[in-house]
Amino acid sequence: MQAETRPAATRRIELLDILRGVALLAMAVYHFTWDLEFFGYVARGLAEQGGWRLFARAIASSFLFLVGIGLVLAHGRGIRWRSFVRRLAQVAAGAGIITLATYLATPQGFVFFGILHQIAIASVLGLVALRLPFIATFALGIAVVMLPQLVQTDLTNPIWLAWIGLSAQAPMSNDFVPVFPWTGAVLVGIAFSQAANRFGLWSRLASWNERLSRLQPLARLGRHSLLFYLVHQPLLFGLVYLASMVAPPDQTAAFAESCRATCTESRDASYCERYCGCVQDDLSERDLLTKYLTNRLDEAGRTQIGESVTMCSFRSEP
Structure with a gap:
């Protein structure tokens, strides 16, 4: 779920992989709760209310923030087009798989523009910001986050336009991460990474790699985030389904x-x-x-x- 994070002259920063691994585990917890709700083991709407809703938004924001960081680390010194296109194709293919699978499983709420779709398009849009000063990138990110609070229109209500994120009525979807406001999280991540480059933060964090060796399992998980994303939910969903066959919920x-x-x-x-x-x-x-x-x-x-x-x-x- 993440663009490459190692420019040619820089060691890989293990802390970023670890943070991505933590976000993946948090996502699995949320999706497991969603599965329990889907099969009726917990109250309907639980995963979309209160603390669980905030939890889901924090997870999505963290992934997109890390995408922005990765864009700068991988392409801040010049876009490596072959690497970029290969990774973009992988994410786009994953997004297509999610759309097809959810359409077959839950057609009334299928995922037509979820987190992978957002990562794909934000990765392309984010390239424009790589040459901006970090303050300008940060301001642009905040503007993207705020725009849906100020502008809403029925013109983008149809599903083929809802991905923009300015609809007056939100579409029915089990995972909806539109361009506005969520691309703002990527831009803020780009701004953070640009500032970190300027002030030498990444070289200092890279020096922590050996100290973080005990967290290698999380780092390895973070390095295979796309695979984990595609596999974990079918497994969790299947496990809860099997449980519902043995001990159906009330x-x-x-x-x-x-x-x-x-x-x-x-x-x-x-x-x-x-x-x-x-x-x-x-x-x-x-x-x-x-x-x-x-x-x-x-x-x-x-x-x-x-x-x-x-x-x-x-x-x-x-």
Whole structure:
């Protein structure tokens, strides 16, 4: 998931590989939680709320920040086109595999522009910033991060334009990392690496390599980040699937817990008890509860859920 990180005249900086390895393990933890949610072992929406949401964003930001650092270390003294194109092709191929696999597995939320897509396009866009002063690169990165907060338009709502990141309505996708604001993290990483070059930080960090020898397993993991990214989620997903065959989760309990947690943010507990019970019973009668909990709803099913929510909202009033 990372451009090469060793210019011709510089030793590899083990700390960067270690940090990438830590980010990969954190990503695996998050994806395992997502898998548990998908199969109904934890409350629906858990992986997209509160601390878990912040955790996911921190992981994505760290990967993209490291991509920016790697671009400078690998190509800051001149773009090595053969190496760059080879790595870009690998990342783009990985992105294509993710899109195809998720379309087959979860077509209603397939990944059309996830972290690998973002890394591929940001690696190309980031080349423009390699010759800028680090302060200018940093300012550009902050501007890219802030733009979606200031500009939103329905013109980019269609899926073929949503990757830009300025849509008024976010698309349905299990992993969405658009150009705005996420390319900003790459630019900030480039700025950091440019500043580190200027002030001699990288040579000092390279001198730590021997002291970090005990963390070699993490460093080796970080050096094979693309392979790990492509392999880990199918393995985790498969393990949770097998577990669901042996010990199926109590999906109705997970639904009730998730419903009450969401409802009590705006209504009192007694109303939420009535409302969630009504929705659960109605969805069970319509044979929609399991489909909802396993993300297998079609458009007609989503319409029926809307009808159920509206009906139960009225019925649950005192």
